[in-house]
Amino acid sequence: MGRWEPDAAGRLREAAMALYTERGFEGTTVAEIADRAGVTARTFFRHFTDKREVLFAGSEELEQCMVAALAGAPPSAGPMDAIAAALLTAGELFADRRDYSRRRQAVIAATPELRERELIKMASLATAFADALQQRGVGPAVASLAAETGVAVFRVAFERWVTEPGDAKLADVMRATLADLAGLTTH
Amino acid sequence: MGRWEPDAAGRLREAAMALYTERGFEGTTVAEIADRAGVTARTFFRHFTDKREVLFAGSEELEQCMVAALAGAPPSAGPMDAIAAALLTAGELFADRRDYSRRRQAVIAATPELRERELIKMASLATAFADALQQRGVGPAVASLAAETGVAVFRVAFERWVTEPGDAKLADVMRATLADLAGLTTH
DNA sequence: TCAGTCATGTCACTCAATGACATCACGGAA
DNA sequence: TTCCGTGATGTCATTGAGTGACATGACTGA
Incomplete structure (x- = not known):
């Protein structure tokens, strides 16, 4: 001992x-x-x-996984497709942590200071996405925008997943939210 | 006295x-x-x-102005059009404050604690947008997503405006960024 | 003239955060 | 076996953010 x-x-x-x-x-x-x-x-x-x-241990690993997935998307994939790959990967990672995620999110939601910290983690994720997109040849302006939008989708989807009563898979909620986004900007 | x-x-x-x-x-x-x-x-x-x-005095007034613009958009306007109206209003408000905005943004960018605070102001803005959109009859899920996306555009456009050397008008940068967004999700 | 208000000052305190130094089990080298 | 270095921890002292309780005194209205 x-x-x-x-x-x-x-x-x-x-x-x-x-x-x-x-x-x-x-x-x-x-x-x-x-x-x-x-x-x-x-x-x-x-x-x-x-x-x-x-409360935010592991957020670095999560970011690394998502960035890896983004970077690993086929070269033919557009910016938003690469982002989608990253989001779906995250969806898998949280598959069996729903209960813990719920409790944790409840604590964070109740405290502005913790919400601030979570937001800066999201901002860090957005920056990492933008960098990875630029590695793929996407222009800086579009890369930032796609990254910010992608993180917005992540946030909204995660919120839905944690809030909704059913036991939907996070990856599916991610997909649905991405579809909503496409609908938003086309009509 | x-x-x-x-x-x-x-x-x-x-x-x-x-x-x-x-x-x-x-x-x-x-x-x-x-x-x-x-x-x-x-x-x-x-x-x-x-x-x-x-460093964040006046952020409440800004939010109120933008929400008012959003609410004042014609009923026929879709969610993203209403958001655009709010962003362009902000563009006008900052017209003559570019110098101050630059100095202030430099301080904020240099300090994680201040970036956190700025991010939560943005989150508050997103929530206000989402509420205002729901008032217009937009469904909750789409409203949140449009709001988050709109704030992402705001953030990216503001960053561009503050960073770029020229003297472009913020409203124009907002328009350009919105156009980029439309391009992102359609092809 | 007087009572009440309101912004400020004063004092004391809790707690987050950090630096400097001590401790001491453990593992490897002589 | 003995000894030494390392590393995680404890101890102590200090700074600075943030808050509650109470005092002060110029201004206002009756």
Whole structure:
């Protein structure tokens, strides 16, 4: 057995989710999260840059996966088709995490500070999309626009998926939302 | 003459812009801003909820103007046409503020915390758009999507306008970006 | 003249966040 | 086996954001 229990970061994540759910984000202190995880507040800040970030672990990996899917789309695919490939990949990744996603989203929706953090993650995703599109030869202006639009679709679809009662697959909601978008701009 | 100099909020805004430009957002304390404005730090927080908000005064009025334009579009206009009306109205409002907009945007772009705040203002705008579209009889899903897309256009166009060297009118950049969007989804 | 209002100042406090330094189990090298 | 370096953690002190409670005093209206 090591000197300390392993996976302090994981324990901190769980503790944070639990406390944010119970008492709300503002109602819980970093010291309380650290206590429940069996570490010090100082250690919390060694694992996460701030009190918000603890809810956004893995967002980097998600972004990388989506960008990889975008880059891997056939060269003949247009910008929005490449974006669609990225969105559908994300749809697969969340397949079995619906319950967790719901709880997490409830916490985030309830707190402006957390919504801000989520939004900047989305902005980062948009930038990554735009870069990847430019790698494919798309002009900068169109690339940014396609990227922003793609992220808008992601956000709307995710929101639908988390909100709706049924058990639709996220990938299907993504597809439906993309279809809505096409309809929007053509007539 | 009153007991205090008038327009403390205005002085705080100017002081904040100046200091954020000189020393950066993180490099300036609220106490310094308050000092330069001739008030106390406590008074700063009576006028602005936090250190970021001081750069976003007027965003509420902007949102109201744009929503009014959207609501005022002819009933025959489709969702994206109504959105376009709102964007062009904003284009007019910023006509003579390009210089200020540039300086302000430079500060915001340099600081993640401020970018987060800007993003949530955009999200608020998107929500307002979606509500206004629903008032016009547009279904909720399509309304959200059109709203998010419209805000994406706003963001991209504003970025272009602030970045480009020439002296194009914001409204024209908005039009061009909307045209790009139409091109994106049709072929 | 007086009472009430309102913006501000003052004081005390909580909590997020960070830097500096100490601790001590573990693993490898001598 | 012994010893040393490493790395994750604890401890302590400090800065700065943000808030609540209360005091002040110029202005306003009766």
